[in-house]
Amino acid sequence: xxxxxxxxxxxxxxxxxxxxxxxxxxxxxxxxxxxxxxxxxxxxxxxxxxxxxxxxxxxxxxxxxxxxxxxxxxxxxxxxxxxxxxxxxxxxxxxxxxxxxxxxxxxxxxxxxxxxxxxxxxxxxxxxxxxxxxxxxxxxxxxxxxxxxxxxxxxxxxxxxxxxxxxxxxxxxxxxxxxxxxxxxxxxxxxxxxxxxxxxxxxxxxxxxxxxxxxxxxxxxxxxxxxxxxxxxxxxxxxxxxxxxxxxxxxxxxxxxxxxxxxxxxxxxxxxxxxxxxxxxx
Numbered sequence: 001x002x003x004x005x006x007x008x009x010x011x012x013x014x015x016x017x018x019x020x021x022x023x024x025x026x027x028x029x030x031x032x033x034x035x036x037x038x039x040x041x042x043x044x045x046x047x048x049x050x051x052x053x054x055x056x057x058x059x060x061x062x063x064x065x066x067x068x069x070x071x072x073x074x075x076x077x078x079x080x081x082x083x084x085x086x087x088x089x090x091x092x093x094x095x096x097x098x099x100x101x102x103x104x105x106x107x108x109x110x111x112x113x114x115x116x117x118x119x120x121x122x123x124x125x126x127x128x129x130x131x132x133x134x135x136x137x138x139x140x141x142x143x144x145x146x147x148x149x150x151x152x153x154x155x156x157x158x159x160x161x162x163x164x165x166x167x168x169x170x171x172x173x174x175x176x177x178x179x180x181x182x183x184x185x186x187x188x189x190x191x192x193x194x195x196x197x198x199x200x201x202x203x204x205x206x207x208x209x210x211x212x213x214x215x216x217x218x219x220x221x222x223x224x225x226x227x228x229x230x231x232x233x234x235x236x237x238x239x240x241x242x243x244x245x246x247x248x249x250x251x252x253x254x255x256x257x258x259x260x261x262x263x264x265x266x267x268x269x270x271x272x273x274x275x276x277x278x279x280x281x282x
Contacts, residue, residue: 104219105259116189116249121163125255128153138258144223144246145169145211146255163189163249171224172212179212189249194241199232209243216263
């Protein structure tokens with residue numbers, strides 16, 4: 001207490017000066033319109049700055065929740081696309097929802113880890129058996145084809161990407177319909193190759209490449225990339241085509257896992273096709 005009294009005695013002149021300044025400023029602001037406007041203007045700027053900071057902080061901490069919501073909404077929108085449905089009535093030329101049943105379902109996932117510089121590349125995503133995921137399902141992103149589910153755990157899954165040796169995606173040219181298999185030579189993570197297209201078919205540079213949908217893993221029409229280079233294979237009547245793929249595996253963060261509800265039926269039926277007699281003789 002004595003220290004407090006000593007403090008006031010020591011700084012009494014300064015404290016009286018401060019008090020008089022506060023009284024003078026209060027009177028000035030109260031009776032001066034200009035001063036009052038200046039104070040209110042300054043207070044508004046300060047409050048606005050504080051609100052901006054609070055909003056920015058709130059948005060930052062809600063960013064993951066917002067992204068999850070957007071991914072879920074995108075998955076729902078993809079399921080409503082006609083390429084995710086199959087038509088029931090083939091004779092009627094109508095575009096009505098009653099003529100379509102859902103064929104492809106989509107589930108959003110976050111990429112936890114991935115590689116792009118190995119001969120066979122994989123990524124880890126944050127959904128697994130607990131979410132209904134199964135091996136062999138297709139994986140895409142908002143840009144294009146990504147890969148196929150390779151291993152499934154309880155809460156995570158491993159996806160084998162198209163940047164791998166033994167993944168062959170059936171693709172086609174958006175213009176013209178010529179189709180072949182997408183492969184990767186293990187060199188450039190942005191460039192893949194297409195094999196199996198006869199060189200008597202006209203293929204133009206910058207032609208867009210899409211999924212053909214023949215395997216049932218992906219719907220028809222998912223972007224793959226664009227043709228950047230073409231040349232004839234020496235000694236074979238085939239094109240050697242290079243494709244700049246749509247997805248950049250160096251920066252990928254979010255994907256969609258695709259379920260084809262009719263895939264088992266399609267594979268069971270195709271499994272009943274009798275083998276070629278020539279193959280039996282071999």
